[in-house]
Amino acid sequence: MSKITLYGIWLSGPTYKAGLALSLMGQPFAYKHVDLRAGAHKQPDYLAVNRFGQVPALVDGDLKLCQSGSILLYLADKFGKMGGKTAEEKARVREWLFWEYDRLAPNVYRPRAIKRGFMKADDNVYQLYTGLANDALKVLDSALTRSFLVGDEATIADVAVYGDVAYAGEGGIDLGPYANIKAWMARVEKLPGFKTYEDVLPKQDAA
Numbered sequence: 001m002s003k004i005t006l007y008g009i010w011l012s013g014p015t016y017k018a019g020l021a022l023s024l025m026g027q028p029f030a031y032k033h034v035d036l037r038a039g040a041h042k043q044p045d046y047l048a049v050n051r052f053g054q055v056p057a058l059v060d061g062d063l064k065l066c067q068s069g070s071i072l073l074y075l076a077d078k079f080g081k082m083g084g085k086t087a088e089e090k091a092r093v094r095e096w097l098f099w100e101y102d103r104l105a106p107n108v109y110r111p112r113a114i115k116r117g118f119m120k121a122d123d124n125v126y127q128l129y130t131g132l133a134n135d136a137l138k139v140l141d142s143a144l145t146r147s148f149l150v151g152d153e154a155t156i157a158d159v160a161v162y163g164d165v166a167y168a169g170e171g172g173i174d175l176g177p178y179a180n181i182k183a184w185m186a187r188v189e190k191l192p193g194f195k196t197y198e199d200v201l202p203k204q205d206a207a
């Protein structure tokens with residue numbers, strides 16, 4: 001059976017979510033570096049893997065998948081791990097996945113892209129995103145009076161949301177006021193198989 005291959009770039013938060021899920025599930029994977037700066041994600045060979053021309057993508061045999069949330073759901077289902085134990089838990093996991101990519105991810109990733117010079121924007125645009133990020137972080141902080149987001153064990157909901165908040169600092173967003181988020185991040189970081197984005201995502205192709 002051939003290994004799963006993850007396509008992405010080490011600076012990409014959504015790629016980190018897929019890599020972190022594989023690592024937490026104890027699944028080795030091959031890796032293909034997609035050079036966004038060179039426009040590799042818009043070339044026909046990559047568009048054949050991900051029609052949206054974005055990273056990440058995941059290839060498992062003949063199956064080509066994209067969208068980090070969909071990839072996480074696929075991995076949870078395939079390996080029977082981190083997907084929630086009951087129908088209700090599985091539904092709650094999906095709620096968090098849809099919420100985080102609506103309210104949290106763009107509002108953390110875009111300030112980071114502005115700070116790192118990947119995106120040009122005026123200060124008022126930066127302030128708009130960070131204001132929305134803080135609105136979402138308040139909601140998250142008040143939900144995190146429990147060990148993990150859903151049930152009593154870590155799920156892919158924690159992976160997806162961790163893959164947003166891990167970049168808050170790089171975007172100039174202070175997590176200081178969010179004690180519950182900080183305590184939860186420390187719990188996620190203690191899970192077996194946890195890796196930072198620098199550690200989980202190679203900077204070049206890897207077999």
Ligand SMILES: N[C@@H](CCC(=O)N[C@@H](CS)C(=O)NCC(=O)O)C(=O)O
Nearest residue numbers: 012013014053054055056067068069
């Ligand atoms: N909703 C997508 C977002 C993916 C995304 O925004 N990827 C960025 C890199 S972090 C990308 O490929 N940007 C290049 C582009 O959109 O042209 C997911 O979760 O996979």
